[in-house]
Amino acid sequence: MDDATIICRCEDVTYGEVKKAIVSGLLIPGDIRKYTRAGMGSCQGRTCQRLLMQMLKEYSDSCEIAEDTINIRTPIQPISITELSVWDSEINEKE
8 A cells, every 4th residue: 555545534644654653663543543643533433443453453563452443432423303303392392
């Protein structure tokens, strides 16, 4: 894979940036995430996590470290317009 290949689309993190982080000694997924911001975008790593884990296994000597997963933090859960309208009417009734 080319170093310019985008790994994390949300944060525009490239393969080369992640590789540099791993080679410099960051072997814990959370540390790579903090250093490169890969996995911190709007999808919270759902798109790039698999690639990050693959790179960790490829470039690190210890596969155990690469087994840790990045903690995905779900942002706000989507709700339907119907639920919003019911919620809005319930608030208006209480007032």
